[in-house]
Amino acid sequence: MKRSQTVRLLLMGAAPVFLTACEPEEPVSLYKDVAECVAGAKLTQDQCQAAFDHAKSEHERVAPRYSSQSDCETDFGSGRCHTVNHGAGIQYIPLMAAYALGYYAGRPNYYQSQPLYYSHTTYGSGGYLNSGGQPIARTTGDARVTRSAMETPSRAVTMSRSGFGSSSSARGSWGGS
Template sequence: MKRSPTVRLLLMGAAPVLLTACEAQEEAVLYKDVAECVAGARLTQDQCQAAFDHAKSEHERVAPRYTSQSDCETDFGAAKCQAVNQGAGIQYIPLMAAYALGYYAGRPNYYQSQPLYYSHTTFGSGGYINSGGQPVARSTGNATVSRSAMQAPTRAVTMSRSGFGSSSSARGGWGGSSGS
């Protein structure tokens, strides 16, 4: 029996969704700023500030980089990108919109923080993504996220096109084929 190309495409398209559903999940909390963290009453002012500072320093290191402001704004919205010059010429990165705290099971006082970016196209109507472009949550507050979405990023990725899910690929593997 010969399978139709449509069935093959449907199966290929469903595979990432099925694999994501099997991925380990963990609890995280998303905050827009230190004040929202303190108001959440999970951490002290100093802990909230330290988590924010860590996320901010990671943001400067791993934020997705674009060669044009218009490409950045296509993904993140008008006036939601900033120019940076870190030795590779002028590039544009999205503004850090929030930060996520992932708590490790069995270690309630041990957490990791990472920067998040608000993309108006995530989840169909907008939501927060990590520096690798993975959807994390629709809004701030408590969230159950995939463990891979909370893994510490290793490096910044320079985007050579605009739009998540575009048919073009990104250098470094974000949203496209991986390059080394």
């Protein structure tokens, strides 16, 4: 292969990494429950409840799915997975551990919520992930994440063999709403 073709292929392969690194970060707030959200004093009780309810309703639709409980528990911990059956047979999904609220610049009263999952392997000592497996933050509270990390997936991701680990494979797609 010619040298110019090799360089072109290398640049094309690296483009997604460079584009992700340039993606601007936006502020988000992570809460374990409605009480923690209200205590944060950014939203009213009704707004916190509505955001939690939205994240909870999205949870079963977008949560990562596993064919075995042990695979799910490898990523999320013992007792942190439950079964669902939506016509595709029994699958296992992690429990919703928190929810994220993303605020959008120029729209002070507009926010988007999504479910989060706690993985004991994220950041080496544990942290919160979105349904696509992207690390969001180590703890609840305020954080900054890329806009793509707050995009709602179009459907759940089916994981096989330790879904968010190094030997995983995902089937499905996710993207903006």
